[in-house]
Amino acid sequence: MIEIENVHKSFGNLEVLKGIDLTVQKGEVVSVIGGSGSGKSTLLTCINSLEKIDSGRILVDGTEVHAKSTDLNKLRRKIGIVFQQFNAFPHLTVLENVTLAPRKVKGMARQEAEEIAVRQLTHVGLGDKLGVYPGRLSGGQQQRMAIARALAMSPEYMLFDEVTSALDPQLVGEVLDTLKMLANEGMTMICVTHEMGFARDVSNRVAFFHKGVMAEIGPPEQIFGAAQHPETQKFLSSVR
Amino acid sequence: MFDYTFQWRQALRALPQMLDGALVTLQIAVLSMLIGVTCAVLLAVARNASSAWLRAPATAWVEVARNTPALFQIYMAHFGLGSFGIHLSPYVALLAGISFNNAGYLSETFRGALRAIPATQVRAGRSLGMGQAQAFRLIVLPQMFRIAFLPTTNQMVWAILMTSLGVTVGMNTDLAGVTQDLNARSFRTFEFFAIAAVLYYIIAKVVMLGARLLAWRLFRY
Numbered sequence: 001m002i003e004i005e006n007v008h009k010s011f012g013n014l015e016v017l018k019g020i021d022l023t024v025q026k027g028e029v030v031s032v033i034g035g036s037g038s039g040k041s042t043l044l045t046c047i048n049s050l051e052k053i054d055s056g057r058i059l060v061d062g063t064e065v066h067a068k069s070t071d072l073n074k075l076r077r078k079i080g081i082v083f084q085q086f087n088a089f090p091h092l093t094v095l096e097n098v099t100l101a102p103r104k105v106k107g108m109a110r111q112e113a114e115e116i117a118v119r120q121l122t123h124v125g126l127g128d129k130l131g132v133y134p135g136r137l138s139g140g141q142q143q144r145m146a147i148a149r150a151l152a153m154s155p156e157y158m159l160f161d162e163v164t165s166a167l168d169p170q171l172v173g174e175v176l177d178t179l180k181m182l183a184n185e186g187m188t189m190i191c192v193t194h195e196m197g198f199a200r201d202v203s204n205r206v207a208f209f210h211k212g213v214m215a216e217i218g219p220p221e222q223i224f225g226a227a228q229h230p231e232t233q234k235f236l237s238s239v240r
Numbered sequence: 241m242f243d244y245t246f247q248w249r250q251a252l253r254a255l256p257q258m259l260d261g262a263l264v265t266l267q268i269a270v271l272s273m274l275i276g277v278t279c280a281v282l283l284a285v286a287r288n289a290s291s292a293w294l295r296a297p298a299t300a301w302v303e304v305a306r307n308t309p310a311l312f313q314i315y316m317a318h319f320g321l322g323s324f325g326i327h328l329s330p331y332v333a334l335l336a337g338i339s340f341n342n343a344g345y346l347s348e349t350f351r352g353a354l355r356a357i358p359a360t361q362v363r364a365g366r367s368l369g370m371g372q373a374q375a376f377r378l379i380v381l382p383q384m385f386r387i388a389f390l391p392t393t394n395q396m397v398w399a400i401l402m403t404s405l406g407v408t409v410g411m412n413t414d415l416a417g418v419t420q421d422l423n424a425r426s427f428r429t430f431e432f433f434a435i436a437a438v439l440y441y442i443i444a445k446v447v448m449l450g451a452r453l454l455a456w457r458l459f460r461y
Contacts, residue, residue, distance in 0.1 A: 048367060050363055050366065050367060073369045073370065073371055074369070076366070076367055076368065076369045077368075077369040079367075080367075081367045083360065083363070083364065085358075085360055087358075087360050087361060087363070087364035089361065089364070089365075089379055090383065090461055091382045091383050091386065091459075091461055092461075100368075100378060101365075101368035101369060101370065104370065104374060104378060105368060105369040105370055105374075106369075133460065133461035134461075135461055146364075149368070150367075150368070153368060153369065
């Protein structure tokens with residue numbers, strides 16, 4: 001379970017998170033929508049402490065993420081994150097990209113790591129690209145590789161930060177299909193996304209962020225069918 | 241109009257000696273590069289550090305190494321340190337001087353290469369549970385060496401040629417030193433130094449070829 005309690009975060013004078021409260025249960029898929037600069041991506045990077053928070057607290061399975069005593073490297077193993085920019089490691093083949101962390105972070109033997117990697121890569125449809133360098137892959141393939149790379153650490157939670165935003169429109173579908181597959185398998189996911197169709201079809205709940213505040217949260221039918229907050233209505237009518 | 245008689249036979253008889261010298265030259269150049277690259281990585285990291293205690297000495301090193309003659313640096317290693325009771329042999333002084341110089345130049349090359357690697361690469365590594373140092377070693381360093389590879393090979397050639405400055409501190413086993421000794425005994429200056437020049441040229445070419453092969457083998461992406 002991920003518990004976010006009254007989290008505040010500023011960059012200089014700009015307060016990007018103004019007291020966020022959100023609890024995500026195991027097996028739940030929560031989509032976060034909202035305009036750019038609304039703080040949604042920042043929240044994700046705060047959950048695995050790539051960004052520090054100013055006040056409030058975030059608990060992952062009861063462990064306080066931003067406590068000094070928390071072993072972040074250990075905690076991050078169970079929180080996979082995939083970014084808008086795929087961040088493939090260009091000097092490693094697809095297989096090496098995926099085996100790197102299991103081997104070097106978890107200390108897994110090469111063979112075992114490769115078995116897991118091949119399984120995850122096949123899972124996301126890249127089983128035939130093992131020896132290829134990321135530079136030769138399309139954006140969609142690189143993004144699916146990044147998903148496999150995160151999954152190879154056997155995370156219990158997956159955070160997706162606008163993972164289709166940097167893709168050509170015709171490549172968006174393949175990545176969304178991968179996310180849907182994960183959701184169907186019961187993965188706990190928080191997806192910051194601009195894909196409203198995806199948010200509606202896959203999420204258990206949808207949260208709308210506006211200027212650093214979670215203005216509204218509810219089941220997709222409510223958000224997309226009968227939004228309460230005027231800003232939600234305004235946002236949705238502008239993206240439709 | 242000019243009455244100098246070339247005596248190549250005498251010079252060529254000394255070729256085995258000169259080849260031995262060439263090996264010493266190559267050895268010093270390679271060692272100075274290994275030391276230089278190692279120090280340069282540390283300097284590049286220190287120059288980007290937030291602590292002034294790390295930045296200041298690193299900056300001083302780079303400034304001196306890049307803005308004073310290599311000859312001065314080798315002199316300092318030999319005679320300068322000698323004044324403080326630290327006596328380095330010509331071989332060690334030459335190696336230290338060139339390594340110091342290599343490190344200064346290479347650190348700037350590496351620093352530029354580090355800037356070319358997006359910070360998101362480290363972020364991705366950290367998000368997979370890697371520590372800062374681990375992410376640097378596994379993700380940043382390999383990419384840095386690729387970006388910096390060609391300028392680094394230039395420095396390698398420069399290091400080979402700089403070894404000839406060793407004669408000024410009494411180095412007599414490297415190619416320049418051996419050649420100088422042969423010249424002093426025979427006064428066949430042109431012949432000996434012409435052969436030495438050809439040998440320097442060949443060493444540099446062989447090293448560049450080796451570097452190309454290494455790049456071809458290492459950087460498949």
